[in-house]
Amino acid sequence: NAGVTQTPKFQVLKTGQSMTLQCAQDMNHNSMYWYRQDPGMGLRLIYYSASEGTTDKGEVPNGYNVSRLNKREFSLRLESAAPSQTSVYFCASTREVRGEAFFGQGTRLTVV
Amino acid sequence: QKEVEQNSGPLSVPEGAIASLNCTYSDRGSQSFFWYRQYSGKSPELIMSIYSNGDKEDGRFTAQLNKASQYVSLLIRDSQPSDSATYLCAVKGLAGGTSYGKLTFGQGTILTVHP
Numbered sequence: 001n002a003g004v005t006q007t008p009k010f011q012v013l014k015t016g017q018s019m020t021l022q023c024a025q026d027m028n029h030n031s032m033y034w035y036r037q038d039p040g041m042g043l044r045l046i047y048y049s050a051s052e053g054t055t056d057k058g059e060v061p062n063g064y065n066v067s068r069l070n071k072r073e074f075s076l077r078l079e080s081a082a083p084s085q086t087s088v089y090f091c092a093s094t095r096e097v098r099g100e101a102f103f104g105q106g107t108r109l110t111v112v
Numbered sequence: 113q114k115e116v117e118q119n120s121g122p123l124s125v126p127e128g129a130i131a132s133l134n135c136t137y138s139d140r141g142s143q144s145f146f147w148y149r150q151y152s153g154k155s156p157e158l159i160m161s162i163y164s165n166g167d168k169e170d171g172r173f174t175a176q177l178n179k180a181s182q183y184v185s186l187l188i189r190d191s192q193p194s195d196s197a198t199y200l201c202a203v204k205g206l207a208g209g210t211s212y213g214k215l216t217f218g219q220g221t222i223l224t225v226h227p
Contacts, residue, residue: 033215042118042200042219043156058214090155094215098163099144099204101215103155 002026006091006104013081013111021076021107023091031094032074033058033101034066036087043090049074081111115139116203118218127227131188135201135218138182144204145177147186149197150220156200160186191225198222 004025013019025032030051035043035058045058047066055066063085065077074093078085091104119134133147144163148156160175162168162184168175174187184203188195201218 031215035217040219043202043217045214045216048214056214059216092215094204098161099215100146100158100161101148101156101202103157106155 004091004093004102004104006089006107008107009105011107011109013078013109015082015111017081018077018079019081019109020078021089021091021109022073023075023104024073025093025102026072027093027095027102028071029093029102030071030096031099032068033092033094034064034074034076035090035092036060036085037090037106038087046076046089081109083111085109086111114218115216116201116218118199118201118221120221122222122224124224124226125191127191127193127225129191129225131191131195131223131225133186133188133199133201133221133223135184135186135203136182137184137201137203137216139203139205140179140182142182142203142205145175145184146202146204147173147175147184148200148202148217149195150200151197188223191223193225193227196224 033048034046049068052071089107092101147160150156162175162177172189176185198220
């Protein structure tokens, strides 16, 4: 019973490099989310997708792009990484109606 | 004003005491309210959900919701050292409402329960 799977778990990038964080869920949820977590800041919403084919900006979307590839998968892309994007990234999906969120294990990204 | 705000921490309580965590939210259209616990280096895990005004109890945890005051709280009775973690309040708006059904978190409150 996998739930939400995120890859990779750790990544070090050089400034200017690009990468894609992958997320997949097997719970048949419509809504999926990408958050970043910095010390003392809680979880800040980057982008979310209420259903396949739709995406919306959250609180901190600058420097990121997303793709809702299908109902299962929601990827986050950093086109040109910056040190300010050093953070822990979490993907989540939510049940319909009640809205409980299930999280992936997180990706710890360091940009040097 | 942040959409979801939690009382400033960190919060330190002795073992066996009641820990009280508070959260306010700005969107009156919010429908679902959650408390998550997050241990250091781990993902958030859901511990309580509440959808209507009043209290909801689950073991040592009680969530309280007051939609008129836009306030939600979490009480932890008989606190244990294993309760030491960051507690995150989360609010979900109604799909189609001003917050478009998105799930928004507060900044978290660090709780330490000392023996």
